[in-house]
Amino acid sequence: MKRFTAWRRRPWAGYAVVLAALAAIGVLYAGFTPQNDRAEAAGNAQAAEDLQNGRQLYNKNCASCHGQNGEGTKDANGKAIAPSLLGVGAASVDFQVSTGRMPAMNPGAQMPRKRPIPEFNVDVKTDYEEPEKREAAEKQKAQAEKNLADLRAYIASLGGGPSVPTAEQTDPDKGNAAAGGKLFRTNCAQCHNFVGSGGALTGGKYAPPLDTSDVTPTQIYEAMLTGPQAMPVFNDTTLTPENKRDIIAYLVKTREEPNPGGNGLGRVGPVSEGLAGWLIGLSLLVLAAMWITAKKPKKLKKS
Amino acid sequence: MSQTAPAAPKAIEGSLNFLDDRLGSTTFFKRNARKVFPDHWSFMLGEIALYSFVILLLTGTFLTLWFKPSMHEVIYNGSYTKLNGVKMSEAYASALHISFDVRGGLLMRQLHHWAAILFMASIMAHMLRVFFTGAYRKPRELNWLIGIGMFTLGMVEGLFGYSLPDDLLSGTGLRITQGVLEAIPLVGTYGYMFLFGGEFPEGDNGDLIPRLFTLHVLLIPGIILALVTAHMMIMWHQKHTAMPTRNQTEQQVYGYPFYPVFMAKTGAYFLFTFGVLALLSTLTQINPIWLFGPYDPGAISAGSQPDFYMGVLEGSLRIMPNWEITAAGHTLSLNVLIPALLPLGLVFGGAAAWPFIERWVTGDNRSHHVNERPRNAPVRTGVGMAAVTFYGLLWLAGANDLLAERFHVSLFATTWFFRFAIFIGPVLAYIVTKRICLGLQRKDAAVIDHGVESGIIVMSPEGKFSERHTPVKEDDKIVILSKENAKPEAPAVDASGVPAPGTKGPMGFLRSRLQRAWTFDDIPVEDKGHHGEHHEVEGAEHSGAEQKELSR
Incomplete structure (x- = not known):
């Protein structure tokens, strides 16, 4: 014991204890974490690969207008050709690309909805009879979904922004269609x-x-959230996520509802009704009038 | 005007005698049951309106059994679950109840609405027929005025009717009605408060909907019914005009007796009208109020249009520039006042004044019972087409947002197009129509002069080819020769230097100028009694007139 006590009082003893403790912690840490480390390294590699794929898709399809780093481009007069994508978020990318509006074909007053380009077209037919055809289609669909996700992740990595809503948030069955109708008439119907x-x-x-x-529930939600093109942004304080789901419920249930009458x-109001009244109603009656006032053939004239 | 009709068969005489024996009105029935009606399909257009009106009265009565004209606020809880828990007026809730819970209610609502559409459409078509054939001429000016009155009342009746369910679309229409009332100088605000019973939409006691209901189901239909009766009685008394056909003269009506032939035809036509309305009401949806939602002052929908007969007002409002005058603390809203009053005032006022203007200009005070073919009155036809163009363009302008959306054109472009087109379009329509009429007159003259082409090519001994013309058929000839050629203008002063009566003063000058414009380019169509000879119809005596027309 005497020897230990003597060592304890040596001038370097304190340093030795700290060193020993650090070494012990190091050993313990090394003992507990090596597997995590390896998994993270592998995950990082996959994420980097996905991000790289997103970046490649971006460079191929978007960069010519939106710039090398998503900073947007301007013409000689300083007027924006394409907006900056920094901070637009995954929701905006998902809306624009899945509705086919982006990549845009030719700039006009507004980008029309169209079939997405094959790389991002998730709406492919997969119910083929032949297994190999079905497999190819399913593969294509999976690839398109991955491409879309990678592109979203890449743009989100440039500056954050709203993310894609969950299935729960956009489920028409969970919304209140009556409340949604009221909100729709107040906020959306004017356009x-x-x-x-x-x-x-x-x-x-x-x-x-x-x-x-x-027009999918997700796209409707994303449009409200990000305000694409001429549409205003309805953020979560203007229309809460529940409000948005109610509006989706109203739209989806109303469009699925048959016309009882x-x-x-076209459900566009009195203009098409007036047209039908003239074209169908009055035309049929004019034909009837022509029929009953038509001149009789000569042989029947006696009657 | 005497009437000719073949002697009636025994069965018909028998049933008339039955009535005569009991009611002792032999002469009345004898005279009226054998009343002669000329036959032409366009004479049935007015009957569509009559029969639609009958159907409107019947279906409307059905609807009043369930409709609650009340602005009392209720919370809906019914069959249309997409509106459950929504606050609305009792009127709207009861309209939903009729649509979804009353047996046959939706069908009756749709029948009522389609009948209203057809009522107004057929009145428009009927009025155009009357105008373009000159059937409004003396002695029928009063019936023409009654017709314009009924059409105007029909517009108001329709506006009040589609406002009753108190849905979002109709509320928007009432909001515009409020704006129009308020735009009237001096009395506007008072008029608005008087009709609405306080501020729109509630009023002080929710008076608006009950008031509109009374006007819609009692007052206006009553007036229309009285006018319909007057219209029919005058028509019966004056006898129907006829198309210029064989056996038809100014003195004699040629056609079928009312009983039994015309009665059967018109009875069948009622069934046709009912059938077409039933077809429309079962196959096509009209005014889906459940989709519009209840009225809410904070909400508005794109594509908010009135029913078609108010479209012309909507259109003029949409293309009107935003002009306002503020003087001495008062605002004169020309941006609402002009579109509300001017275009329809022009069309209806012009239509009402037209028979009298025409009579004054042409100096024609005779009674007319045979219609004039549109081509034989080019100025009237041209003015009519100009009015149709004016009305039609404003009507289209009322749907400009739908036109822009469906045909992918810019909304602003449509507005600017219509702003110019309503001034240029009618002028173009007048010129084009008049030229077409004159061309048709020339064709008639040519047909009378050298017959119709037979399609037979003959070679003369010299080797010349020509087409043989055959004389026109007698029936066609009667139609063509119904044209009344313009008389040579009376000299402005007679041999003693006394000016002709009615040409003195500025009004006389205007009148003689207008009369010249009415007749100067008339193409005489007359049977000179030589057929088959080829010679130019447009002879030297007309070329002067032609030159004048072209150089204008």
Whole structure:
């Protein structure tokens, strides 16, 4: 014991204890974490690869207008050709690319909705009879989904921004259609028409129709969240996520609802009704009038 | 005007005698049951309106059994679950109840609305027929005025009717009605408060919807019914005009007797009207109020249009520049006042004044019972087409957002197009129509002069080819020769230097100028009694007139 006590009082003893403790912690740490480290390294490699894929897709399809680093481009007069993508977020990318608006074909008053380019087209037919065809289609679809996700992740990595809503947030069955209808009429109908048949805006712009099934709940949510093109942003304080889900419920349930009174005539109001009244109603009656006042053939004239 | 009709078969005489024996009104029935009606498809257009009106009364009565004209606020909880828990007026809730819970309610609502559309459309078509054939001429000016009155009342009736369900679309229409009332100088605000019973939409006691209901189901239909009766009685008394056909003269009506032929035809036509309305109401949806939602002053929808007969007002409002005058603390809203009053005032006022203007200009005070072919009155037809163009362009302008959206053109471009087109379009329509009429007159003259082409090519002994013309058929000839050629203008002063009566003063000068414009380029169509000879119809005596027309 005497020897230990003597060593304890040596001048270097304190340093030795600290060193020993550090070494012990190091050994313990090394003992507990090596596997985590390896997994993280592997995950990082995969994420980097995905990000690289996103970057490549970006360079190939987007960079010519939006710039090498998503900073946007301007023409000689300083007028923006394409906006900066820093901070637009994954939701915006998902909306623009999945609706086919981006990559844009030719700049006009507004980018029209169109079929997405094959690289991002997740809406491919997969129900083939032949297994090899089905497999190819499923592979293509999976690739398109991955491409879209990678591109979203890449743009989000440039500056954050709103992310893609979850399935829970956009489920029409969880929303209140009656409340959604009220919100829709107050906030959306002035441009999109009362059931979302679309409407004209100033300067050649327009509010696109929302009453076809290819407009997905996710896209509707993203549009409200990010305010694409002429649309204002309805952030989560203006319309809470529940409000947004109610609006989705109203739109989806209304467009799926059959017209109880017969053909809906486009659900655009009295203009198409007037047209039908003249073209169908009055035309048929004029034909009837011509029929009953027609001159009788000579042989029947006696009657 | 005497009437000719073949002697009636025994069965018909028998049933008339039955009535005569009991009601003792032999002469009345004899005279009226055998009343002769001329036949032409365009004479049935007015009947569509009559029968639609009957259907409107019947279906409307059905709807009143369930409709609650009340602005009392309720929370909906019914069959249309997409509106459950939404606050709305009792009127809107009861309209939903009729649509979804009353047996046959939606069908009746749709029948009522389609009948209203057809009522107004057929009145428009009927009025155009009357105008373009000159059927409004003496002695029928009063019926023409009654017709314009009924059409105007029909517009108001329709506006009040589609406002009753108190949905978002109709509320928007009432909001515009409020704006129009308020734009009237001096009395506007008072008029608005008087009709609405306080501030829109509630009023002080929710008076608006009950008031509109009373006007819609009682007052206006009552007036229309009275006018319809007057219209029919005058028509019955004056007898129907006829198309210029064989056996038809100014003195004699040629056609079918009312009983039994015309009665069967018109009865069948009621069934046709009912059938077409039933077809429309079962196959096509109209005014889906459940999609519009209840009225809410904070909400508005794109594509908010009125029913078609108000479209012309909507259009003029949409293309009107934003002009306002503020003087001495008062605002004169020309941006609302002009579109609300001027275009329809021009069309309706012009239509009402037209028979009298025409009579004054042409100096024609005779009674007319045979219609004039549109080509034989080029100025009237031209003015009519100008009015149709004016009205039609404003009507289209009322749907400019839908036109822009469906045909992918800029909304602003449509506005500017219509702003210019309503001034240029009618002028162009007048010129084009008049030239077409004169061309048709020339064709008629040519047909009378050297017959119609037979399609047979003959070679003369010298080797010349020509087409043989055959004389026009007698029936066609009667139609063509119904044209009344313009008389040579009376000299401005007679041999003693006394000016002709009615040409003195500025009004006389205007009148003689207008009369010249009415007749100067008339192409005489007359049977000179030589057929088959080829010679130019447009002879030297007309070329002067032609030159004048072209150099204008």
